Amino acid sequence: MTDRRPVSTRSRRPSSTRSRRAGTAHERTSTVAGLTNVRTRIVGDRDGVAADAVVGVVRLWRTVWRTASRARDEVSSVVTGLGWTVAALTVVALVVGYRFGLREVVVVGFAGVLLVVVAAVALIGHSRLVIRMSPPAKRVAVGDEAGVTVTAENPTRLPSVPVTVEVPVGAGLVDVAVPTIAPRGTFERAVPVPTSRRGVLDVGPVTGVRADPVGLVRRELVWTAREQVIVHPRTVAIPSTSTGLVRDLEGQAxxxxxxxxxxxxxxxxxxxxxxxxxxxxxxxxxxxxxxxxxxxxTRRSHLVVALGVARSEFADDDEFELAVSAAASLGSRAIRDGREVTVVVSERTPEFAKRAVYAVHRLPTVTPTRLLDEFASVAMADACLPVAEVARIVGNDTAGISVAFLVVGSTVGLPALRLAATRFPIGVEVVAVICEAESVPRFVRVPGLTVMTIGYLDDLRLALHRSAAA
Incomplete structure (x- = not known):
């Protein structure tokens, strides 16, 4: 008999192939083991279906968390403080009312639910209006007219829904009620900008407001960008021939x-x-x-204009505004005449500083406009150097001074002004301009000092004319 055994049909791979694939698997394992990312930190050394399941759960959780955070942010941006209060009271009223069987409390809870539903309905939809704001004048003087025009346009074929837009103007807020606008129609409304006081005012952005009647929700839509209006102090025209106190303005000997x-x-x-x-x-x-x-x-004149900003040196705000206008008039006139001019104010000392800040702030004198821009933001300070110390600093740090104008308030006495005059080098003509609102102008000369008292800004020009004649 012939012994017939089944012959195995398995294919035997060459040892070289097996070793090469084993090496590839070892490289892949070592590469994954050496990789450090979110997946490896989550699954560790695990592999297969369990690792994929863990990664899937983490991805799903992150997606749910991002969606919930986005929804929470959107809800928080439209729900007001009153809305959160009503929502909390509604939940408490329903829970307490049903728990203890109090019908009156349940009614209060359902009333809160009704208010929430009305507030939600008020937010449905969006306005199709196109709202623009005309750019305001960048720079105006105190008392000049300034304003912006808010224009609402309805580009659709249906009448628009009445809306209310808000226009921030400085520290105030102007509400502009936009009525129903016909298809392809426009609506314009002028919004004035107050210029009774100097300063830097932010105008805009125009914001559309959508809210419920009770005030539980409020959604805002920004339509325009923010603009800035610089209100310059009022100045008076001083002819260059009126500065007779300067002994060498035009190269005189x-x-x-x-x-x-x-x-x-x-x-x-x-x-x-x-x-x-x-x-x-x-x-x-x-x-x-x-x-x-x-x-x-012979030399060209170098003017110095030093403005005191200490609150103790002025009787009220009107005196300080008069002083700012006088200093701005002197500085801008000197710049227009092409003369060297230095305009300084005292640095402000911080509230919790251990010692006073012994320094002055120099305003830019490149052009009259730049100087007036800086004067628009100059303000009084409770803690700063007196005028005598300001005179000492500017006298030591500025070379070639010929005339120095010290602009102060009515509370600064003559002894303090004479002390400030001695802080300048010998040969400097020192002129003190005392600003006392609505007072009679006076002109006094004392050794080493000329004192002018003005009650109105126009008195400055008259006083300089008088000094020129003298």
Whole structure:
């Protein structure tokens, strides 16, 4: 008999193939094990269906959490404080009423439910209006007219629903009621901008408001961007010829002698150290000794305008506003005349500082507009340096000062002004402008100081004319 055994049909892979695949599996395992991401931190060393299930659960939880957070943020953005209070009272009333059988409390709970439903219905839909705001004037002076125009346009073929939009103007809020607008129609409303006081005002953005009658919910839609209006202080035109207190505005000669300039003074004998180029040969030939030319020093004026901002130096806000206008008028006139000018105010000391801030703030004097922009935001401070210390700092840090204007309030006495005048270098003409609202203008000269008292801004021009005539 022949022994017939079944022959195995399994294919035997070459050992090289098995070793290569084993190496590939080992590389893949080592690569996954060395990877550090969210999946590896969640599943660890697990693999297969269990790991995929864990990852799926985590992904689902994150999706649900993001959706719930987004819904919570949207609800929180439209529900007011009153709305949350009504919702809480409604839940409490229903629970307590049904728990203890109090019908009156249950009725209160259902009333709250009715209010919530009405509030939800009020938020359904959205406005198809297109609302724009005309850009306001960027810069105006105190008392000038300024405003914006709010325009609502209905581009649809159906009449619009009446809405209310809000326009923030400075610290106030203006409500503009937009009525029903016909298809393809427009509605305009002028919104004034108050310019009775100087400052920087934010106008806009125009915001559409959709709310329920009770005020449980409120949804806002921003239509326009925010604009800024700078209200400059009121200034008075000071002709350049009226600044007669400046002794060298146009390069006029001073009493200071100089070895080299353009204003000839006299001829004197040569002294060691004189420039040989100044030798006057004709006089030398006549006298037989070296003679040199002597000149009078000429220079352009450098004006300093120092404004006190300490609250103790002013009787009220009107005096401070008058002082700001006077300082702005002096500084802008000097800039227009092309002269060197430095305008300073005292730095403010923080409330909880251990010591006073010994410094001044220099305002930009590149153009009159830049200077007036800075003056629009200057304010009084409770803790800052007095005018005498401001004069000391600016006198030490500024070279070539010819005239210094100290603009202060009525509470600053003459001794303090005389002390401030002594803080400037010798030869500087110091003029103190005392601002006392609605007072009679006065003009006084004391040794080393000229004191002007003005009650109105126009008195500044008259006082300078008077000084020029004197």
């Amino acid at each position: 001073t009493t200071d002698l100089s070895p080299a300039d353009i204003s000839f003074h006299a001829i004197r004998e040569y002294m060691p150290g004189d420039d040989p180029r100044t030798v006057h040969w004709k006089s030398t030939a006549k006298t037989g000794a070296l003679m040199v030319r002597q000149f009078e020093d």
